[in-house]
Amino acid sequence: MSDTAIPSGPRKPPITAVGPIAWAKTNLFSGWLSTAVTLAMGYLLIKLALSFIDWAFVNAIWSVPSNAQGPQTQACRDLRGAGACWAVIGEKHRFMLFGTYPYEQHWRPALACVLFVVLYIISAIRSFWRWELALVWIGMLTAIGILMWGGVFGLSYVPQERWGGLPITLILATFGLAFAFPLSILVALGRRSSLPAIKVLCVLYVELIRGVPLISLLFMASVMFPLFLPEGMNIDKLLRAQIAIILFAGAYLAEVVRGGLQALPKGQYEAADAMGLSYWQKTGLIILPQALRMVIPPLVNTFIGFFKDTSLVLIIGIFDLLTAGKTAIVEPAWQGFGVEVYVFVGAIYLVFCYAMSKYSRGLEADLNRHRRR
Amino acid sequence: MSATATAEQIASAARADAPPAIELAGVNKWFGALHVLRDVNLAVAPGERVVVCGPSGSGKSTMIRCINRLEIHQEGRIAVEGIELTDDVRALDAIRREVGMVFQSFNLFPHLTVLENCTLAPIWVRRTPKKEAEELAMELLARVKIPEQALKYPGQLSGGQQQRVAIARALCMRPKIMLFDEPTSALDPEMIKEVLDVMVELAGTGMTMMVVTHEMGFARQVADRVVFMDQGEVVEVGTPDQVFNAPKTDRLKLFLSQILRGH
Numbered sequence: 126m127s128d129t130a131i132p133s134g135p136r137k138p139p140i141t142a143v144g145p146i147a148w149a150k151t152n153l154f155s156g157w158l159s160t161a162v163t164l165a166m167g168y169l170l171i172k173l174a175l176s177f178i179d180w181a182f183v184n185a186i187w188s189v190p191s192n193a194q195g196p197q198t199q200a201c202r203d204l205r206g207a208g209a210c211w212a213v214i215g216e217k218h219r220f221m222l223f224g225t226y227p228y229e230q231h232w233r234p235a236l237a238c239v240l241f242v243v244l245y246i247i248s249a250i251r252s253f254w255r256w257e258l259a260l261v262w263i264g265m266l267t268a269i270g271i272l273m274w275g276g277v278f279g280l281s282y283v284p285q286e287r288w289g290g291l292p293i294t295l296i297l298a299t300f301g302l303a304f305a306f307p308l309s310i311l312v313a314l315g316r317r318s319s320l321p322a323i324k325v326l327c328v329l330y331v332e333l334i335r336g337v338p339l340i341s342l343l344f345m346a347s348v349m350f351p352l353f354l355p356e357g358m359n360i361d362k363l364l365r366a367q368i369a370i371i372l373f374a375g376a377y378l379a380e381v382v383r384g385g386l387q388a389l390p391k392g393q394y395e396a397a398d399a400m401g402l403s404y405w406q407k408t409g410l411i412i413l414p415q416a417l418r419m420v421i422p423p424l425v426n427t428f429i430g431f432f433k434d435t436s437l438v439l440i441i442g443i444f445d446l447l448t449a450g451k452t453a454i455v456e457p458a459w460q461g462f463g464v465e466v467y468v469f470v471g472a473i474y475l476v477f478c479y480a481m482s483k484y485s486r487g488l489e490a491d492l493n494r495h496r497r498r
Numbered sequence: 499m500s501a502t503a504t505a506e507q508i509a510s511a512a513r514a515d516a517p518p519a520i521e522l523a524g525v526n527k528w529f530g531a532l533h534v535l536r537d538v539n540l541a542v543a544p545g546e547r548v549v550v551c552g553p554s555g556s557g558k559s560t561m562i563r564c565i566n567r568l569e570i571h572q573e574g575r576i577a578v579e580g581i582e583l584t585d586d587v588r589a590l591d592a593i594r595r596e597v598g599m600v601f602q603s604f605n606l607f608p609h610l611t612v613l614e615n616c617t618l619a620p621i622w623v624r625r626t627p628k629k630e631a632e633e634l635a636m637e638l639l640a641r642v643k644i645p646e647q648a649l650k651y652p653g654q655l656s657g658g659q660q661q662r663v664a665i666a667r668a669l670c671m672r673p674k675i676m677l678f679d680e681p682t683s684a685l686d687p688e689m690i691k692e693v694l695d696v697m698v699e700l701a702g703t704g705m706t707m708m709v710v711t712h713e714m715g716f717a718r719q720v721a722d723r724v725v726f727m728d729q730g731e732v733v734e735v736g737t738p739d740q741v742f743n744a745p746k747t748d749r750l751k752l753f754l755s756q757i758l759r760g761h
Contacts, residue, residue: 395568396605400619400671401594410618415609495609495651 184208188215198458213462214469217453221470224289224444224452230281234292237269241295249484251491262303269296285363289444291473293363297435297445301370302428308371309378314408316383327379334376339437342369347441366438374431381423385416418492425485429478446470517580519544519675519706520565525574527560527730534560535571536730544674547707549717549738552727553753558710561727562677565708566597579674595623598668602680604660606652612639612663613648616670624671631670638666642696658689662696669700676700678709712757718742726750 153163184204189212190197201210214221223234244265247253253261273292276282315327334342346369347362354360389412397407417424439448450470454463518541527535534557542548550558563569564576567583567590576583578593606615616635620626626634639645642662644655652660661681668676678697682690694716701707701720711717717724717738724741726734728749734741745751 390603390605392601392603392605393607396599396601396607398568399566399594399597399599400668401591401623402619403591406622410622411607415607418609495653 180207181209186210186212188212196458198462201462209465209468210462211465213454213459213465217459217466218469220290220453221446221450221466222290223292224449225287226289227281227283227287230275230283233272233275233280233283234288234290237272237292238295240265240269240272241292241299244299245480251488266300285361288363290449291446293438293444294432294435294446296363297367297370297438298432300367301374301431301435304371305374305378305431308375309382310413312375312379313382313386316379317386331376331379334372335380339369339373339434340440342373343437343441345369362441363443366441366443370431370435370438374427377427377431378424381420381427382416384423385418385420386412388419389416418489421485421489421492425481429481432478432481433474446473518542518577519546519579520708521575521577522561522565523575525561525564525571525576527557527564527569527571527573534730535564538574538730538732540725540732540735542675542706542708544706545704546722547701547720548709548723548725549721550708550710550725550727551712551714551717551753552733553756555729556727557730558725558727559679562679562708562710565677566594566599568599595671596674597677598671598673598675599677600661600664600668600679600681602683604652604657604664604684606660606664606667608652611649611651612644612655615652615663616667619667620670634672635666635670638669639663641669641699642666643692656689657685658692661685661689661693665693665696665700675706675708678707678711680710680712682711682713714742714757726753728753 154160185208186201186204189200189210196212196216198210198212201212204210219228219231222238223231226234244262247261248258269292271277271280273288273296274283274285312327312330315323316331318324318327343366346365350365351360393411393415394407397411402410436445436447438445439451444452447470450466454460454466520540520542522538522540525535525538526533536557538557538561540548540561550562552558560569564571564583565578571583579596581589581593583590583593606612607618610618613632613635616639617626617628617631620631620634621628636645636648639648642665644659644662644666647655647659647663652663655663665676665681681697682693685693690713694713697707697709697716698720707720709716709721721738723735724738725732726741726745726749733747734745734750741750742754745754
């Protein structure tokens with residue numbers, strides 16, 4: 126080799142191998158078939174985008190006149206679907222966001238939603254990941270509870286039956302995942318326990334809950350569960366649905382966490398054992414930090430799924446965001462404007478889910494920096 | 499040279515009186531129906547360096563892993579520093595604090611830095627203050643010649659460097675006994691020497707060591723005794739000279755001829 130080697134430093138790659146032109150050539154126009162597909166898809170995409178812009182912006186109606194009989198939606202109806210009638214959102218957004226909560230008190234659920242978002246942002250910042258964060262959670266959730274229920278500090282009492290809309294969705298999702306996640310870790314650890322009783326209990330829990338649709342669990346929580354309670358004792362309907370969601374999410378998350386535990390090499394357990402770490406030290410310092418990092422993508426996948434599944438509480442008559450949206454267009458004046466309402470509600474779900482997804486990708490990259498060489 | 503010899507003599511004289519650091523008496527172990535340790539009897543004196551060799555599947559790793567109960571023996575008695583290994587968790591914790599272990603596959607914690615790997619057990623098990631634990635860790639990382647890697651993650655290090663960190667990590671617990679389970683078997687040839695050098699240096703400090711290895715050069719250089727195992731039995735025990743130059747059994751002769759051919 127040495128006699129044929131030509132001394133040369135590293136060279137830049139040829140211009141055709143890097144940059145946007147090279148990228149387009151390899152990915153979009155690498156042959157006649159790929160060029161044809163690219164052009165066809167490009168045409169379709171542009172056509173769809175243009176017609177959406179027409180519908181959503183150019184032909185849209187943003188507000189409608191109103192008289193003694195209520196809003197006059199004739200102008201919207203005359204569009205015959207050629208343009209969006211965003212007036213329905215302007216008119217009904219308070220109902221969609223807050224349901225049947227007393228109108229003049231809407232600032233309370235609004236503030237509750239803001240507190241939830243603040244809580245999410247605080248919890249997302251890694252330098253705040255200390256035990257004090259638990260106190261922040263307890264404090265914030267208590268404040269949210271006081272805001273929603275009232276009855277103290279001069280706030281009028283609002284029974285839970287009148288709550289609705291976005292706060293319900295956020296309450297179900299936040300409490301649901303905040304309790305289901307620790308539960309799932311315990312269950313996943315329990316499934317790998319060397320104590321047979323604990324193991325059997327955890328397996329039974331996971332298999333029973335996972336084998337039943339969430340809807341039937343919600344029905345059970347709302348219809349059957351009260352039958353088992355002593356006379357006169359009644360647990361709040363929302364709380365019962367909340368417990369059903371926690372149990373259900375717990376079972377699914379437990380299997381995700383267990384996947385992470387199983388993916389960890391046996392040597393990690395042995396090294397921790399050999400150093401004399403106790404079970405909980407080993408689990409808390411060595412096993413879980415690694416196992417949970419590995420399962421961030423499926424964990425967040427499950428989180429996002431459950432955030433949206435909270436909308437199933439509509440079947441037991443709880444007014445979450447989606448149900449409130451559906452109910453908003455029952456009024457005769459607004460019947461037929463479902464698309465606009467669903468786009469609005471969908472956009473709210475999308476914002477939360479996309480935030481989760483985006484954050485998790487950042488977190489994953491950050492927490493797994495030890496894997497980089 | 500003569501000074502070392504006298505030191506050796508004094509040390510071995512002291513060993514004769516002290517209770518054994520490790521004692522295995524009539525130890526039997528089965529994996530299912532497979533009899534992997536057959537009536538193993540062995541005593542290691544404080545400060546003694548014992549090298550265990552033998553063909554793969556001979557039970558040498560299983561034996562060494564029984565000493566800190568990573569494997570559980572079914573019959574016989576194992577005592578470390580006079581404490582017998584039983585189901586008693588406190589006895590086990592006490593033993594594990596005194597026994598450091600180095601694994602074939604390093605088993606460093608990949609999510610912690612080199613320094614955190616070293617300070618974890620002293621802080622959580624020995625309750626050493628963090629600052630003190632870090633000072634000791636840096637001192638030991640210097641002894642294994644990689645203090646400059648302290649803030650890196652194990653994944654950023656070469657195999658040889660990782661194994662040296664693993665040795666430093668075990669030493670951070672200030673153990674009385676060090677167990678090595680094939681510490682160089684997973685390493686590229688050019689990295690074996692850097693790990694063996696650290697182990698030779700450690701042997702010079704008078705640490706009680708039990709080493710499962712195929713490195714016969716290392717055995718000749720530092721071992722007080724060599725234990726040859728085959729099929730779960732201790733077949734021969736003797737000084738490196740006796741075992742390597744005057745094997746008594748056919749099994750050992752066969753093993754020696756095989757590894758010599760390999761070299």
